[in-house]
Every structure is written in C-alpha cells, then in structure tokens.
Amino acid sequence: TTLFRSLKQSRVCRHVHMALQSGSDMVLARMGRRYTTDEFRDAIIRLRTAVPSIAITTDVMVGFPGETEAEFDEGYRFCEEMGFAGLHLFPYSNRPGTSAFSMNKQITSVSINERMDRMRLLAHEASSKFRRQFVGSHLEVLWEEEVIIGGVSFWSGFSDNYIKVYCNDSSLTANQISSVFVFGEISKGLLAQADT
Numbered sequence: 001t002t003l004f005r006s007l008k009q010s011r012v013c014r015h016v017h018m019a020l021q022s023g024s025d026m027v028l029a030r031m032g033r034r035y036t037t038d039e040f041r042d043a044i045i046r047l048r049t050a051v052p053s054i055a056i057t058t059d060v061m062v063g064f065p066g067e068t069e070a071e072f073d074e075g076y077r078f079c080e081e082m083g084f085a086g087l088h089l090f091p092y093s094n095r096p097g098t099s100a101f102s103m104n105k106q107i108t109s110v111s112i113n114e115r116m117d118r119m120r121l122l123a124h125e126a127s128s129k130f131r132r133q134f135v136g137s138h139l140e141v142l143w144e145e146e147v148i149i150g151g152v153s154f155w156s157g158f159s160d161n162y163i164k165v166y167c168n169d170s171s172l173t174a175n176q177i178s179s180v181f182v183f184g185e186i187s188k189g190l191l192a193q194a195d196t
Contacts, residue, residue, distance in 0.1 A: 014051055014161040015085075018043065019059040023078025024071040027064055037078055044082055055085035055130065055161040062119055063092040063112035066105040072115050080122060085130040085162065087123035091116050131163055131190055134182050138195060141165045141180055143172045149186070156189070164189035 018040070022028050025036050047054055060079060062072070079087060091112045143157035147166070155172040159165055166189050167180055180192035 014053060015055040015057070016047060017057045017059075020079070020082075021059060021061050022064065022067075022071075023060070023075030023082075024067070027067050027071050027075065030066055031061075031064060041078075041082070053133070053161055055163065056082070057086035057088065057162070058082075058084050059088045059090065060119060061090045061092055062115045063107040065092070065094075065107065067092075067107055076118065076122060079119070079126070083130065084123075084126050086127050087119065089116060089119050089123060127188070128185065131185055134159075134163065134190060135185060136182065138179055138181055139163070139165060139190075139192065140177055141167070141192070142177050143167075143174055145174060159190075165192050166190070167192045167194060169194045 020040060021031055021033060023037055028036065044056060047056060058079075060075070092107065094106060139159040139161075141157045141159050143155045145156055147154055147156050149166065152168060153170075154166040154168050156164060156166050165180060165182070166186065171194070172178065179195040181195055182190045182192045184191040
C-alpha cells in the first residue's frame, strides 16, 4: 500500500502511532471498535516487516465499563506481546453524553488506579526495551534544545524512529540533523556521542 511504500523512503520518519484502545476483543466490541486484536497484530507485523526498527506507539484506555480482570490481563498480555515503543495510557472517566456513560458495570476508581499502575510499569519496560536495541548503533538525530542533566549540559533531540537522544557536544545546534553513535541508556532516552 501507499503507507508502506512511503515509510520505506529515507525522508520519512520510522514512527507510526496506532490507537489500540484495548488489547481485549470483548472490550473493543463494547467500545464499538471495528477491528480485532488479530487484525491489529497483522498490521504491526506488516509494518515491522516493511520497515525494520520502526517505532510503533499506541493509546490504551484502562477501566472501560465492564472490563473484567481477565479482560484487563488479556489486554496487558497483548500489549506486552506487541512490544510497543511507547504506550499512552488513559484511565476511563465517565462522561455524560457518551454511550459508555450509561453502561452497566462501571469500574471502581480503585481498580482503575491499580490497573493503571500495572500498565505504567509495562509501558516503562516496553519503551526501555525498544531503546536498548539501538545501543551500539548509529542514529540520525534532529537536535532541539540544550538541557542540564546532573549538572552537565547536553543537547537533546529525537531520532527518526522517535527515540529521545542526548549528546554532550557543544558544536551541535538546534534544528540540525547529525549522526551519532549510541553508547548507553538513561531514563527515557539514549546517550550518544557525535560520529567522527
């Protein structure tokens, strides 16, 4: 398709955001979504086959009305299996005027918070696992700004597959793209040095 052809071009960033919402087919059906986890999985496999090392991020809602513990676990395992580069998590909130407002089996805030904590931990582990595969490799980075970490000045920017990268090189400037060698990971990012 056109999307897959476009993603193979070097001028297109290797990042796609696909809103999953839930990794449980039963919850997706209650949400009125017109896709299944099998279809979602197939799309991800096709993307990764077409564009190796693509970053795939997603949205997940936790605590949709009627979400059982088994359905939550199913969704958790699906997200774990997909190996997302990032998960944007949202707790369900009951809003008047929505079709979900009058649904039975509203989930308690205590249960939603507990599930959110579990998903946050998974999101952290998944994004760290995705980043770590690039340690020891070269990335092209668009530099954005100087930041201070532990009293040291670094340039920060994003790689073309949406990874935050930090480099301690005073010659860098904003809106510049340069190649770096990644040698380590820090919280929510990678450490790199300028290619020589």
